[in-house]
Amino acid sequence: MDIYDIAKASGYSTATVSRVINKQNNVSKKAKEKIEKVIKENGYTPNRIARSLAKKSSELIGIMVPDIRKYFESQSAYELERRLESSGYSTLLCVTTDDLIKKRSYLDLLLENQVEAIIGVGSTYEQEEFYKTLVEVSKDIPMAMLNVSSTMASDRIVNVYIDEIDAMDQAVKLFKEKGYKKPLYVSLDRGFVTRSYVAKKAGFIEGLYRYYEKPNFVEYKLTSHEVSEFDGLIDFIGKNNFDCIQFELDSLAVIFYKLYVNSGHKVPGDLGLIGFDNIDATNFTNQTITSIDQRIDKQVDLAVSNLFKIMKGEEASNNIMVKAKLVEKETV
Numbered sequence: 001m002d003i004y005d006i007a008k009a010s011g012y013s014t015a016t017v018s019r020v021i022n023k024q025n026n027v028s029k030k031a032k033e034k035i036e037k038v039i040k041e042n043g044y045t046p047n048r049i050a051r052s053l054a055k056k057s058s059e060l061i062g063i064m065v066p067d068i069r070k071y072f073e074s075q076s077a078y079e080l081e082r083r084l085e086s087s088g089y090s091t092l093l094c095v096t097t098d099d100l101i102k103k104r105s106y107l108d109l110l111l112e113n114q115v116e117a118i119i120g121v122g123s124t125y126e127q128e129e130f131y132k133t134l135v136e137v138s139k140d141i142p143m144a145m146l147n148v149s150s151t152m153a154s155d156r157i158v159n160v161y162i163d164e165i166d167a168m169d170q171a172v173k174l175f176k177e178k179g180y181k182k183p184l185y186v187s188l189d190r191g192f193v194t195r196s197y198v199a200k201k202a203g204f205i206e207g208l209y210r211y212y213e214k215p216n217f218v219e220y221k222l223t224s225h226e227v228s229e230f231d232g233l234i235d236f237i238g239k240n241n242f243d244c245i246q247f248e249l250d251s252l253a254v255i256f257y258k259l260y261v262n263s264g265h266k267v268p269g270d271l272g273l274i275g276f277d278n279i280d281a282t283n284f285t286n287q288t289i290t291s292i293d294q295r296i297d298k299q300v301d302l303a304v305s306n307l308f309k310i311m312k313g314e315e316a317s318n319n320i321m322v323k324a325k326l327v328e329k330e331t332v
Contacts, residue, residue, distance in 0.1 A: 010038045062092045062110035062118045064103070064125070071250070071279040072294065076121045076146050079300040087308070089116075098124045098192070104133060111137070117307055120145045123161075123194040128152075142310040144303040147294075149195055153318065158306040160299045160320045164196060165203035167292045167324035171246050171274045172207025174290075178332050180244040180272050182216075183208065186233065186256075187248040189221040197248065200276070204246055218242075222252060230259050237271065244272035244332070250279045250291055257285050257331070273331040288329035298322055 020035045065073040094106040126148040138156035208215035222229045247253040253275035278293035309316035
């Protein structure tokens, strides 16, 4: 059954049927009820592509993430899909990886599907060469980027990101207030450097100089999440008498916590821990892990609301910094 069959069965014109399907108001109650009854009885579902051609709108928004397995990306995609669906949009999710060629390939795919807007999640999209492509594409299709900040300003791209420097300041301040004397910074070596990593590290260093009389920044880099990687970290802590750790990622903090406690140490007795992301797993360790919450729901709300403004031709905020929240639990 198509729109013409519905028109014939209901006794109304195809124009009236179209207005009912597209939820327009200029239809009589009698016509609306009759047409909806025919639609329901026949199980009719409007074709999205046909509707987009008729309305000159696809009602489709593309979402790009580099790795759906990671907490920030998966949670952001989930919140974005909910927010967009409630506003009448369907979503097309692309897992692009960090590879430049693949990112461009998926961007082309979204353009081929005539999306009305594109939302990217993750600092990999601020890579200069790729961001230049985004700026060019945004002339035709508006965009929003989460955890992205770029000097290549565009009034057609909304960038939303947290203040990592202030977030680390909050963490180092807490270490100092709790009496810890020798903090260590532990990060993940990805083989490339992101703005987010640089900002976190800079914030931690600035915090040391702000709150400690004799600041001494030491960073320990893990190359993967493999358990064997953490044995060297535990030895390094013991040999250098560190009494607290700021992890770049909660995923590292959770693995370390389990291995460290199982080796006979106490948290927070022997060592204080703070993670970053406030993932669910931090609430299911024996001692819940203190962490920094990126306030994903807030970032999503700001990104989507300002993206909609651009889509409507209204003035929007394009560079939005969000204050992170330190969630103190049981490991400090």
